Amino acid sequence: MRFSDYVSQSFTNLRKKKLRTFLTAFGVVIGIGALVSMLSFGKGVQKNITDQFVELDLFSYISVYSGTNARMEQAPHRPPVLTQQSKEPKIITDEIIHQISQMDGVEFVFPEVRFPASLRFREEDSFTLIQVLPTETCQSGLMKLRAGAPYADDDANSVIISDTMLRRLEVTDMESVIGETIEVATVNFNLNRFLAENVLSQNPPERLPFSSDSYAFTIVGVAERMGFGGPMPLRSEVYIPPGPAAKMKKISMVSIWDFFQPAGSEQGYTVINIKLSSVKYVDPVKTQVEQMGFETFALIDQLEEIKKGFLFMDMFLIAVGMIAIVVASLGIINTMVMSIMERYKEIGIMKAVGASDSDVKRIFFFEAGVIGFLGGVFGLGLGFSVSMIINRVVNFFLARQGVPHIDYFSYPWWLCLGAITFAVLVSLAAGIYPTLRAAGVDPVIALRQD
Amino acid sequence: MVHICPRVEVFCDPMNSTCIVKTENLTKIYASSRIKVAALQNVNLSFSAGAFIGITGSSGSGKSTLMNLLGGLDTPTSGTITVEGKLISRLKKDELARYRRVQVGMIFQSFNLISSYSALENVAFPLLFAGVGKKQRQEQARVMLEKVGLAPRRDHRPTELSGGEQQRVAIARALINQPKMLLADEPTGNLDSKTSVAIVQLLAELNAQQNITVVMISHEEALLGQYSQRIISLHDGQVAEQV
Numbered sequence: 001m002r003f004s005d006y007v008s009q010s011f012t013n014l015r016k017k018k019l020r021t022f023l024t025a026f027g028v029v030i031g032i033g034a035l036v037s038m039l040s041f042g043k044g045v046q047k048n049i050t051d052q053f054v055e056l057d058l059f060s061y062i063s064v065y066s067g068t069n070a071r072m073e074q075a076p077h078r079p080p081v082l083t084q085q086s087k088e089p090k091i092i093t094d095e096i097i098h099q100i101s102q103m104d105g106v107e108f109v110f111p112e113v114r115f116p117a118s119l120r121f122r123e124e125d126s127f128t129l130i131q132v133l134p135t136e137t138c139q140s141g142l143m144k145l146r147a148g149a150p151y152a153d154d155d156a157n158s159v160i161i162s163d164t165m166l167r168r169l170e171v172t173d174m175e176s177v178i179g180e181t182i183e184v185a186t187v188n189f190n191l192n193r194f195l196a197e198n199v200l201s202q203n204p205p206e207r208l209p210f211s212s213d214s215y216a217f218t219i220v221g222v223a224e225r226m227g228f229g230g231p232m233p234l235r236s237e238v239y240i241p242p243g244p245a246a247k248m249k250k251i252s253m254v255s256i257w258d259f260f261q262p263a264g265s266e267q268g269y270t271v272i273n274i275k276l277s278s279v280k281y282v283d284p285v286k287t288q289v290e291q292m293g294f295e296t297f298a299l300i301d302q303l304e305e306i307k308k309g310f311l312f313m314d315m316f317l318i319a320v321g322m323i324a325i326v327v328a329s330l331g332i333i334n335t336m337v338m339s340i341m342e343r344y345k346e347i348g349i350m351k352a353v354g355a356s357d358s359d360v361k362r363i364f365f366f367e368a369g370v371i372g373f374l375g376g377v378f379g380l381g382l383g384f385s386v387s388m389i390i391n392r393v394v395n396f397f398l399a400r401q402g403v404p405h406i407d408y409f410s411y412p413w414w415l416c417l418g419a420i421t422f423a424v425l426v427s428l429a430a431g432i433y434p435t436l437r438a439a440g441v442d443p444v445i446a447l448r449q450d
Numbered sequence: 451m452v453h454i455c456p457r458v459e460v461f462c463d464p465m466n467s468t469c470i471v472k473t474e475n476l477t478k479i480y481a482s483s484r485i486k487v488a489a490l491q492n493v494n495l496s497f498s499a500g501a502f503i504g505i506t507g508s509s510g511s512g513k514s515t516l517m518n519l520l521g522g523l524d525t526p527t528s529g530t531i532t533v534e535g536k537l538i539s540r541l542k543k544d545e546l547a548r549y550r551r552v553q554v555g556m557i558f559q560s561f562n563l564i565s566s567y568s569a570l571e572n573v574a575f576p577l578l579f580a581g582v583g584k585k586q587r588q589e590q591a592r593v594m595l596e597k598v599g600l601a602p603r604r605d606h607r608p609t610e611l612s613g614g615e616q617q618r619v620a621i622a623r624a625l626i627n628q629p630k631m632l633l634a635d636e637p638t639g640n641l642d643s644k645t646s647v648a649i650v651q652l653l654a655e656l657n658a659q660q661n662i663t664v665v666m667i668s669h670e671e672a673l674l675g676q677y678s679q680r681i682i683s684l685h686d687g688q689v690a691e692q693v
Contacts, residue, residue, distance in 0.1 A: 005578055016566055349562050352523060353576035353623065354551020356544045443523045447562055 001359055010366040017339070021371065024335040028375020028423055029382055031328035035321030036383030036419045037390075037409065042317045044410035046310045056142055059300040061233055062274040062282060063112075064100070064289050066092050090293040092269040100274060103288055105281025110134045111269035114236055115250040118212070119161075120183040124169040130184065131236035132245040133160075140275060143234060148178040148221035155243030159184070159217035163224060164401070165237035174222045184238075185214045186250040213249045224404055233273040329430035332371055336364060336434030340441075347438055348446025357439040364435040365428060372427025376420035383419070384411060470499040470631060470663050471520065476529035476539075478515050478687075489515040490687045492529065497680075499630065500661040502654060504674030507684035513667045516684065517635045520665065521556045522546045534630065551579055555624030555632045559639035561616040563608040563623075569595060569615075570604040573622045580627060594622040598652065614645035621652060625662070632656065634666040638673065646670065650677050 001009075014021040053059060092111070101109045113132040118125060137143075138150040138160065151158035159182060163174055171177055217240065276285060279300060286296045340347070350360055387409035395405050476493040479486050490512045497503050507513050518524040519531060522538055525546075531539040538549055550556075563572045574591035582590070595604050598618040608616050617637055624632055634653060638646035650666070654677045657664045668674050674681050683691040 001579055002581055002583070005584070008584075009578070345562070346564055349564060349575075350579070351547070352521070352550065352556055352562065354547055354579045354627070356547035356579070358544065359547070359579055444518050447523075447558060 001362065006362055006366040007370070009363055010370040013339075013343075013363075013367055014370060020335055020338070024331050025371050025375045025378070027328035027331035028325075028372060028427065029379040031321070031324035031326075031426075032376050032379025032419050032423045033382035033386060034324040035318065035422075036380055036415065037387045038317035038321040039314065039415060040383065040387055040409040040411050042310070042314045043412060043415065044408045045313070047410045048406055048408075049306075053299065056144075057140075057275075058233075059298075059303075060276040060279050060282070061299065062276065062286055062289070063233070063297045064092065064272045064274060065295040065297070066090050066270055092272055092294065096292070096294075097269075097272060099292070100272070100285075100289060103285055105276045105278060105285060107140075107275045107277050108134065108136045109272055109274050110137050110233075112233070112235075112271040112273060113242075113245065113269065115248075116187050117238075117250070118185040118187070119165070119169065119238065120185065121169045121177075121180075122171070126165065126168050128165060128237050130238045130240055130245075131234065132242050133234070133239040135241055137233070137273075137275065138239065138241075142275075143239070144224040146222045146224045147174045148219070151220050151241050153243075154241045156220070156241055157217055157244050158220040158241065160221040160223050160239040161219055162237040163222055164403075166222060167401075177219045177222065180219050181216050182219055183214055184217055184240075184248075185212050186248050187212055188249050215244070215248055217244070233275075325426055328375065329426050332368060332427050332430035333434060335371070336368055336431055337437065339367070340364070340434055340438045344441060344446050345449045347441040348443040348449070351441070351443035352447060360441070361435045361439040364438045365431055368427045368431025368435070369424050372424040373420065375427065376423025379423060380416055380419050468499045469496055470501075470534055471665075472496040472532045473519075474530045474532075476516075476519065476531060477527050478512075478519060478524070479527040488687050490519070490526075493684075493687075493689055495682065495689065497663060497665070499663055500657070501663055501680065502657045502678050503663070503665045504671075504678030504681040505665065505667045505684065506669065506671055506674060506681060507690070511684040512687040513684055514635055515687075517556075517633050517665070517667055520631075521554055521633045522549045523556075547579075551576060552627055553629055553631065555627065555629040557617065557620045557624050557632070557634045557637050559636040561608065561613075561620045561640070563616055563619055565608050568605050568607055569600060569611065569619045572608070572619055573626055576623060576626050590626060591622070594626050595619070597625075598622045612645075613641045614648060617641065617645075617649050618652065621649075621656075625656065629662070631663040631665065634664065636667050636669070638668060638670065646673065653677070 097109050097111065100106060110133065114129045115132075116127070117130045118127050133143075135151055135154050135156075143150070143160070145160070146163050148160070151160065161177070161182070166174060166177060223239070274285060274289075276282060282298050282300055286298060289296050347360055350363075355363075391408050394408060395403075399405065473493055473495045476490055476495075477488065478490040479488050481487075493512075493516065505513050505516065515524070519526055519539075520533075522541070526539050529539070530537055533549070533553060536549075538546065541549060564575065567575065570588060570591050573594050574587040577587040577590060592601070592604065595601050598621055600615060600618050600622065603611060603615060608619070611619065617640075620637075621632075632653065637653070638649055641649060650673055653664050653666065656662050666674065666678070671681070681691075682689060
């Protein structure tokens with residue numbers, strides 16, 4: 001038999017039982033649709049994360065933490081992997097920052113300084129953590145701006161605010177805020193509240209042990225909020241340069257544990273970030289910093305772990321998708337066995353007029369393959385359509401919360417081709433038992449059937 | 451009027467090149483877990499090429515078993531079948547399929563046409579397994595339907611044809627690969643007497659004009675006597691009489 005005859009014969013036979021063929025193929029459509037959308041979701045998430053890591057050059061950053069102590073180990077933002085631990089806590093001072101910035105391959109170093117503050121803009125208030133960010137970091141491309149520009153220098157009385165924060169402040173036109181003034185009110189502990197004379201006084205100075213100071217800043221840029229979280233150098237909604245930050249009265253904190261720092265302890269930074277000119281400097285710089293007694297974290301070291309995580313995610317999604325595929329393949333087996341029982345006499349006729357066992361096998365194999373092919377193509381279409389709808393709906397709701405548009409699903413060519421091939425292979429596998437049964441039909445018995 | 455070639459030698463010398471079929475001690479035993487039934491026992495036959503052979507016998511005498519063995523649909527328990535010098539009783543499955551496709555055509559009492567196919571598609575069906583292209587298949591089937599007088603009915607399905615017409619379609623299908631031997635298993639069993647005569651006449655014509663060896667099973671001895679050069683009577687799986 002010719003290849004073209006097998007194909008046309010399959011379509012002819014399947015057309016004879018349109019409803020059954022449709023229902024069987026529909027089972028494959030659902031299975032492949034589920035599998036494809038699951039996998040494309042996994043791939044989409046991976047692509048988004050790795051692309052952003054690469055785009056933001058995050059692999060050439062190293063975070064440095066002051067030495068081992070209990071509060072650091074439990075800090076919520078802290079990555080889980082620790083490097084060599086020292087017995088005595090080391091303080092990261094400006095001198096240390098200067099030393100690190102002199103190392104080979106280091107572009108710039110900046111401490112991660114954040115403090116709580118209240119924002120007031122166009123009669124709207126919001127509470128947030130403000131991050132102090134040096135100009136060179138701001139201009140490095142790490143931050144993506146939707147409007148405006150990075151601040152000019154470290155002493156500029158400028159602020160960059162995220163689009164998410166602006167939305168919280170009821171601003172919709174991001175361009176319109178550039179050049180406008182925003183009021184930043186810092187919070188301070190005022191321990192005077194607990195002094196005996198104030199506690200016993202008829203007119204206590206404050207009801208709460210806090211004081212507040214207001215500062216005016218000019219908005220120069222609107223930053224795009226990243227679509228994902230994680231260990232990143234930028235982890236706030238509002239950024240100001242170090243110059244004005246130094247003059248502000250504030251509580252500096254990276255985490256809640258900063259509140260519990262022993263009084264009178266030496267002041268320093270909890271975390272600093274190092275930007276390297278190339279990924280190749282990660283290892284040498286890390287080694288030098290660790291030798292100084294600090295702990296380090298580099299995202300690139302976690303790449304293998306991240307890949308392993310993605311692999312587990314893929315495996316999980318595939319496992320969920322496979323349930324539908326297994327159900328679909330049972331449907332194929334059922335349909336094929338039914339078809340063989342119905343066409344028992346026809347198989348006998350085929351053999352009587354000269355069809356070999358292989359011919360019979362191939363005819364039924366092709367039918368299974370055609371069901372798989374149709375199921376694969378339409379399943380891919382279904383998966384694609386459903387994921388596009390989900391993508392739009394999710395983006396629609398997340399856009400309201402200021403999350404930029406993200407394609408949560410990715411359809412690389414190999415996934416499309418692989419889905420169809422997989423559907424055909426699964427169908428062929430499901431067709432093995434029925435085809436063997438068809439080939440084994442005894443023509444003498446089959447021809448006797450009415 | 452049917453012309454039957456009188457010169458054909460029905461009994462043949464197995465060493466003679468005109469001998470188309472020869473069986474030696476042909477035995478077929480159907481065995482189940484409890485009992486064994488000998489459908490054929492030590493049957494020795496030989497037919498010359500171009501002969502019209504009638505096979506008769508009571509129900510269960512082994513006629514259809516003999517036909518299935520000669521047609522390569524079944525294999526003997528013991529003994530041999532030689533067709534055109536080839537030992538078909540020892541052929542492998544694929545070789546048997548080729549034998550059925552090329553050397554022999556079969557027709558049956560119940561016609562065994564595919565109900566969802568038209569007359570033309572049924573006739574062209576064996577060519578599919580011979581690897582013939584679609585156009586050529588249809589052309590050859592058209593010619594064959596013309597030969598059996600069914601050209602105007604080529605697009606009709608079996609259910610739209612009379613019994614005689616269906617059997618003609620089956621004959622056309624059996625002949626499409628131009629076999630040298632036609633095996634007919636009670637081809638008139640489901641037909642009225644007039645149609646039966648017409649069908650047997652057609653087989654006799656094909657036998658006479660195209661020198662096709664015809665082996666026909668029938669209960670109608672009168673009909674066989676009229677057209678066959680030799681009648682083999684089977685009884686309990688053995689050759690009872692050869693006339």
